[in-house]
Amino acid sequence: MAHAHATHHPINYIRVWFILVLLLIVSVAGPFLGIRWVTLLTAFGIACIKAVMVARNFMHINLEQRYISYVIITVLVFMLLFFAGVSPDVMKKEGSGWVKPSWQAAAAASSAAQGGAAHH
C-alpha cells in the first residue's frame, strides 16, 4: 500500500486547505464588485483552480499511473462534445429547417407589449 507518493516531496495538507479557503473567500467576494466578468472569473476560474488543487494534492492524481489522467481527460472531452452538440438546439430559437414556436410566440408577445407601452 505504501506506494509512490511516500517517496515524493511531502504535501503540507493544512497549507493546501488554507489556500482553498482563501480562494473560497475570493469567489464569494467577487460578485460584490458588481462587474460581470470579475464575477465569472472569481466564480468559475477559481472553481477550476480549486478542483485542480484538490485533484493533485488530495487525490494525488499526478502520482497515479499516467493513464488515469488520460481516462479523466477523455471523459471531460466527451462532456465538451456533448455540450457542443446539444447546446445549439437548446440555446437557439431557430436553425436550419426548424424553429421553436413557443419561443417565437413569447418573443412576439414581448415585442407587442413593448410596442403597446411605447404607444402609451
Next chain:
Amino acid sequence: MSSAVRPIATTRSAAGMPTGKLAVWWVIASEIVIFGGLLASYIMHRLAHDAWSAQAAHTNTWIGAFNTMVLLTSSLSAVLAHQAAERGDGPKAARLLYATVAGALTFLVVKAFEWTGEISEGFTITSSTFWSFYYTAAGLHASHVIAGAILMLWVAADARRNLELHRVELIGIYWHFVDIIWIFLFPLLYIAK
C-alpha cells in the same frame, strides 16, 4: 483476515495499481459523465434563459459558502486519514474518518434546513426548470454525500483495528471527488445570479 481469503481487488495489481483503486477511478470517470451531463445541460439552459437569474437570486450564497467550507474541511480530514493509514496508524485514521463523517452530517443538516426554507417559500422541484435543476443537482450530490458517509463508517470500523488500511485511501479519493462536484455546483447555483 488472511491473505488467502482477501478480495482479489485488494491483492491483484494487473493494471499497475491495486484493482480496488482502479475501480474507484473508474467509478469517478463514470460519475464525471453523470454530473457533467447534468451540469452541461444546466449551463446551456441557464445561458439561454436570462429569466433564470431572477430564480437563482433566491438561493442563499452564505449557506452555499458555509457548506463549501464544510466539504473542503472534510476533504482535509480525509486526506489526513490517508496519511495516518500510510503510516500504519489505523486508530488515528479511523478518528479522522469519523471527523469526515461529521462534516458530511453537518453538510446534510445545513442542506435540510436550506431546502426546508426554500420549499416553505414555494420554491419546489416543480416550480420552474431552474428549481428542477437545482433540486436534482443538489439532491444527486447529497445522495453521494450520504453514500460516502456510510462507506466511511464501514472503512473506519476496520481501520480502528488496523485492518484493510488501503481502503482509507480509496474512500478518500471518492470523497475528494464529491468535494470537487460541490466546488462546481456552488458557483453555478449560488454565485451566478
